[in-house]
Amino acid sequence: MAVTSFGTNDPRTQKIWRGETMKYGMKSVALLPMMGATPDAIIFVQKELTRRPGDTIVVQGDVPMTGAGKGDDGDNTGAEVALGIRNMSILIHERSVAVRAAGQMSLQRTDIFRTEGFRRFARDRAGVWFKEAQEDDMVTAMAGLYNENSSGAEIEVINETYPSTNRIYYGGQNVGSSPALGTAYASDAALTAGTQANNLFGTLVINKIRAKALACAPRFRAGSFYQQRADNDGTSDQRNQMAMTKIADLYVILAHPYQINDMRSEIGSVGFNQLVALCAQRSDQHPIFRPGAIIWNGVIVQEYDRIPMRTGAGGSTLAEGFLLNSGRTATTDQCANTRSVARALFLGAQGLCVAWGKMLDWYEDWIDARIPKVVVDYIVGYKRTQFNAHGTTSPGEDEAIYCIDTEVKP
Numbered sequence: 001m002a003v004t005s006f007g008t009n010d011p012r013t014q015k016i017w018r019g020e021t022m023k024y025g026m027k028s029v030a031l032l033p034m035m036g037a038t039p040d041a042i043i044f045v046q047k048e049l050t051r052r053p054g055d056t057i058v059v060q061g062d063v064p065m066t067g068a069g070k071g072d073d074g075d076n077t078g079a080e081v082a083l084g085i086r087n088m089s090i091l092i093h094e095r096s097v098a099v100r101a102a103g104q105m106s107l108q109r110t111d112i113f114r115t116e117g118f119r120r121f122a123r124d125r126a127g128v129w130f131k132e133a134q135e136d137d138m139v140t141a142m143a144g145l146y147n148e149n150s151s152g153a154e155i156e157v158i159n160e161t162y163p164s165t166n167r168i169y170y171g172g173q174n175v176g177s178s179p180a181l182g183t184a185y186a187s188d189a190a191l192t193a194g195t196q197a198n199n200l201f202g203t204l205v206i207n208k209i210r211a212k213a214l215a216c217a218p219r220f221r222a223g224s225f226y227q228q229r230a231d232n233d234g235t236s237d238q239r240n241q242m243a244m245t246k247i248a249d250l251y252v253i254l255a256h257p258y259q260i261n262d263m264r265s266e267i268g269s270v271g272f273n274q275l276v277a278l279c280a281q282r283s284d285q286h287p288i289f290r291p292g293a294i295i296w297n298g299v300i301v302q303e304y305d306r307i308p309m310r311t312g313a314g315g316s317t318l319a320e321g322f323l324l325n326s327g328r329t330a331t332t333d334q335c336a337n338t339r340s341v342a343r344a345l346f347l348g349a350q351g352l353c354v355a356w357g358k359m360l361d362w363y364e365d366w367i368d369a370r371i372p373k374v375v376v377d378y379i380v381g382y383k384r385t386q387f388n389a390h391g392t393t394s395p396g397e398d399e400a401i402y403c404i405d406t407e408v409k410p
Helices: 011-027 104-109 114-142 203-215 257-264 272-278
Strands: 043-046 056-063 084-091 093-100 168-174 180-185 223-226 246-255 294-296 299-303 309-311 340-347 352-367 371-384 401-408
Touching (some): 114 340, 114 371, 168 203, 180 203, 203 246, 203 299, 257 299, 257 401
Parallel strands (some): 246 299
């Protein structure tokens, strides 16, 4: 009698592992509350290329109509205004990782026992890797930095764009008993040549950048937060506005732990300490917060340990500044020796666009017929929203990300 069976390395056996790994990786992403499938989300996620071939998604944005129009009995003939559509292309690329066992004896010696134990171990670790890779790539793209292995460009999921001229602020404030804004500088090198005590992160800096963001053209839009988060894959959030409860429209700041420490050092009857006395205890219970987050002047301020930081060491390596030189091997704006700068991110709606080509997939193979190997990969692209003018390929200013470079005291 013939029977049908499925072995360990059969593709049908693998599907549950891929699904569980994807689900775990997405649910663990700290930025998930900001992700959504509509342009009112801080991180706008699109999946069109998971259903059709192609390597580029073109995102569109309307150009505001100009002109005052006509009044009573007005004749619009010859006074029509043009409609325009701005555009932005997002390229997608593959990102993958593989693990393999050393051999059967290695599996025998540990609690990663036999092939099934190795598969379970690989599933869990692949989920962690997927989460880490996503978060690193998203914050790197938002900060206007470069892909991993940048000199060789081996990984290209980030569509590299440096913050546009009028969307980056170099400067800070004093956080003592009489907080005051310090000087606004032209670069990180100039910032770290100034007085550190006047270059720190705090509530006055938040006020300053919020005002700048609202004065931009087009002005930053607040991101919408809903009672229901994204689906388990973090991408298929079907936002039915009639069925979902909107919690708030808010801007977001992601700040380095050292920047948050500086803000918490504000004393006196203004600034952070007054906020703590009034409402900080309530914030931990808010559905869109992680513990420690606060709201200040309509902005969620969230501590985020992946915010990039640079420390000068008397050279020009990539670790000492944010801006690459033309050869992508060194910085052209290094921090002063021993001085450190962190780049906080002020975010509005559709600040970052994420384009999926293929969700996380799982593959298994055998080396020498008996040694298990696992590969996971996905195809995606990340890009700061910088629309090209109508009919051109010339990018304008960042639409909804304002970088804030302040000094920090490690």
